[in-house]
Amino acid sequence: KQEVTQIPAALSVPEGENLVLNCSFTDSAIYNLQWFRQDPGKGLTSLLLIQSSQREQTSGRLNASLDKSSGRSTLYIAASQPGDSATYLCAVKFAGTASKLTFGTGTRLQVTL
Amino acid sequence: GAGVSQSPSNKVTEKGKDVELRCDPISGHTALYWYRQRLGQGLEFLIYFQGNSAPDKSGLPSDRFSAERTGESVSTLTIQRTQQEDSAVYLCASSFEVSGNTIYFGEGSWLTVV
Numbered sequence: 001k002q003e004v005t006q007i008p009a010a011l012s013v014p015e016g017e018n019l020v021l022n023c024s025f026t027d028s029a030i031y032n033l034q035w036f037r038q039d040p041g042k043g044l045t046s047l048l049l050i051q052s053s054q055r056e057q058t059s060g061r062l063n064a065s066l067d068k069s070s071g072r073s074t075l076y077i078a079a080s081q082p083g084d085s086a087t088y089l090c091a092v093k094f095a096g097t098a099s100k101l102t103f104g105t106g107t108r109l110q111v112t113l
Numbered sequence: 114g115a116g117v118s119q120s121p122s123n124k125v126t127e128k129g130k131d132v133e134l135r136c137d138p139i140s141g142h143t144a145l146y147w148y149r150q151r152l153g154q155g156l157e158f159l160i161y162f163q164g165n166s167a168p169d170k171s172g173l174p175s176d177r178f179s180a181e182r183t184g185e186s187v188s189t190l191t192i193q194r195t196q197q198e199d200s201a202v203y204l205c206a207s208s209f210e211v212s213g214n215t216i217y218f219g220e221g222s223w224l225t226v227v
Contacts, residue, residue, distance in 0.1 A: 034216065043117075043204055044218040089156070091216075099161040099169040100146065101216060106155065 002027050002094045006104035013080055014112050021075040021107045023090030028068045031093040034101065035064050035075050038087045047088075048075070080111045115139075117219035119205050125225045126195055134190045134222045138207030145188050146206040146216065147180055156204065162188060163210075195226045 003026045013019050023033070032051045036044040048057045048064040050073070056065040063076040077084060087108045091101040118137040126132050138145050147159040158172035162182040173179070177196075182188035192199055202221040208214045 036218075043220040044206075046215050046217060049215045091156075099163065100158040100172070101156075102158075103148075103156040 002092075002097065002102055004090055004092050004102050004104040006088075006090055006107050008107060009105070010108040010110075012110045012112060015080060015082060017080050017111075018076065018078050019080055019109070021077070021088050021090075021109070023073040023075070023104055025071045025073075025092045025094075025102075027094055028071055029095040030068060031095055033064075033066055033073050033093075034091045035062075035073075036089040036091060038089060038106070044089065077109075080109075082111045082113060085110050117205055117207055117217055119203075119219040119222050121222055122220065123223045123225075125227060128197060128226055129194055131191065131193045132195055132224060134192075134203050134205075134224070136188045136190070136205030136207075136219060138185070138188070138205070139217055141185070142207035142209055142217075143185050144208045144210060144216075145182055146208075147188070147190050148204045148206065149174075149201045150204060150221075151201040159190070159203075192224075195224075197226050200224055200226045 005024045007022050030052055034049045035047040038044050050057050050066045061078040066073050087106040089106045090104045093101050120135045143164045145162045148156045150156050160180045161169040177193045180190045202223045204218050204221045206216045206218040208216045
């Protein structure tokens with residue numbers, strides 16, 4: 001079964017810390033992997049998209065890596081800010097199921113002052 | 114419009130009533146997705162449309178759920194004879210093509226069945 005797992009489920013860090021969110025997936029045959037952020041009561045905002053052929057993508061303070069062979073992706077957030085507080089979701093488009101993204105259950109991040 | 118637009122943003126309905134949820138994708142996006150997110154849970158895939166191809170309905174939880182899309186425009190998700198377990202936020206998303214591009218989500222339609 002194609003599944004996506006995110007660890008930890010929740011994380012609290014003080015402002016200014018660098019942090020890493022983890023995503024693992026059960027099948028290395030993927031089209032791409034996408035990281036989203038979800039604020040309470042809101043929809044999803046796309047952060048980074050990594051294609052199957054890529055190793056990493058960067059946007060501002062965010063860096064996402066992809067290691068297909070080990071079925072892992074990490075989202076690195078540098079110099080965290082209270083505004084980064086949200087739930088971060090990892091979603092994988094597995095090969096053969098190009099019609100949908102399979103989501104992890106998310107990591108709920110709180111950045112404290 | 115600039116993003117994926119969904120309506121209504123909030124809907125409270127009585128058990129047994131039918132509801133219709135609407136999604137306006139980003140202009141030019143050929144792929145459209147519906148997901149459901151129950152309180153405190155992850156996103157469940159419901160249905161996907163790609164151009165004029167037959168939709169992938171594999172995620173629809175029962176025959177009370179149906180969705181339509183005309184060409185590459187608006188989509189409606191219909192839930193008949195609503196049940197309390199249908200209470201969730203229904204999220205619509207769109208993208209330019211199936212496999213390679215970023216998927217953009219709307220703000221969702223929050224459905225409460227009482």
